Amino acid sequence: MDIYVDKEKIETQFIEATTIIDILKELEENLLKDRKIISDIKINDIEFQLVENINTIEVKKIEIFTVTEERLFIESFREMETYIENFVNGVDRIVDLLAKDSQHEAMNMVVDAVEGLEWIYNVLYKFKINYNNIFEKINLQELFEDFQYNLEELLECLEKKDDIMLSDILEYETVEVLRDLQALIPEIHNSLEEEDKNKILNS
Numbered sequence: 001m002d003i004y005v006d007k008e009k010i011e012t013q014f015i016e017a018t019t020i021i022d023i024l025k026e027l028e029e030n031l032l033k034d035r036k037i038i039s040d041i042k043i044n045d046i047e048f049q050l051v052e053n054i055n056t057i058e059v060k061k062i063e064i065f066t067v068t069e070e071r072l073f074i075e076s077f078r079e080m081e082t083y084i085e086n087f088v089n090g091v092d093r094i095v096d097l098l099a100k101d102s103q104h105e106a107m108n109m110v111v112d113a114v115e116g117l118e119w120i121y122n123v124l125y126k127f128k129i130n131y132n133n134i135f136e137k138i139n140l141q142e143l144f145e146d147f148q149y150n151l152e153e154l155l156e157c158l159e160k161k162d163d164i165m166l167s168d169i170l171e172y173e174t175v176e177v178l179r180d181l182q183a184l185i186p187e188i189h190n191s192l193e194e195e196d197k198n199k200i201l202n203s
Contacts, residue, residue, distance in 0.1 A: 001056075005031070005064045020056055024048075027064060037072055040065040069130060070196035076123045077185050077192075083116055084178045091170050098167045110158065110166065117151050117174070120181075127188075134191040138184055146177050 003010050005027070012027075020043065028038055041048035042063040067075075090109060097106035124144055128135045135141065150173050157166035 001059050002061045003027070003064070004062070006066055007063075020054060020059060020062075023056075023062070024064075027062075031064070031066055035069040036066040037069060038064055039067045068196055070192045073123070073127060073131070074189060074192050074196070077188055080120055080123065081182060081185050083120070084182045087113060087116060087178060088175055091175055095167045095171050098163045103163075106163075110170075113170070114151075114154055114158070117147075117154070120178075121147060121151055131192070131195070134188065134195070137191065138187055140184065143177065143180055143184070147181065150174055150177050 003012060012030075024038075024041065031038065042061075042065075043054060044058075044060055045063075090113065094106055094109050094113065097109070124140070124147065128140070128144065135144075150169065153169050154166065154174065157163075157169060
């Protein structure tokens with residue numbers, strides 16, 4: 001069985017691995033030590049999802065493609081920029097629906113919005129853990145705390161079914177904190193790009 005990581009053949013032995021899943025888990029663990037994340041897998045030149053139940057004895061070649069942790073965060077923040085713009089554009093619609101007492105449609109949009117905000121929170125939280133140096137350099141802590149507090153307020157309003165407060169928070173507080181975050185994303189991008197370049201140079 002030949003194994004390639006980013007088109008480079010590697011020599012490794014899998015003492016405890018008995019299935020393809022075991023082998024991939026072991027490879028993933030080793031790659032994570034170098035802060036590399038698997039983005040794609042091919043087995044015998046076929047996408048892994050199409051052959052994941054293949055017998056190990058049938059496997060002649062495994063190809064692993066990775067991205068750096070920095071690159072993954074860069075893509076996440078790029079998606080975040082788009083999400084923020086869509087969120088801001090959608091808030092007026094939510095507020096209008098709540099004012100017209102169109103509960104069902106408004107709540108569907110609010111639930112989607114909150115899920116998106118929770119995704120942003122998770123990205124920021126992981127970013128803080130993994131890149132605290134950048135987090136501190138850009139002074140993200142206060143904004144992160146504001147965002148966390150705002151999200152908690154929204155969830156509390158949903159729980160209490162307080163549409164008036166929900167509408168006010170979305171329109172005035174959430175939009176403001178997202179705009180503040182959006183303004184910092186280019187600087188976050190630049191810092192991550194620098195980290196990524198340094199990693200390549202030092203590898």
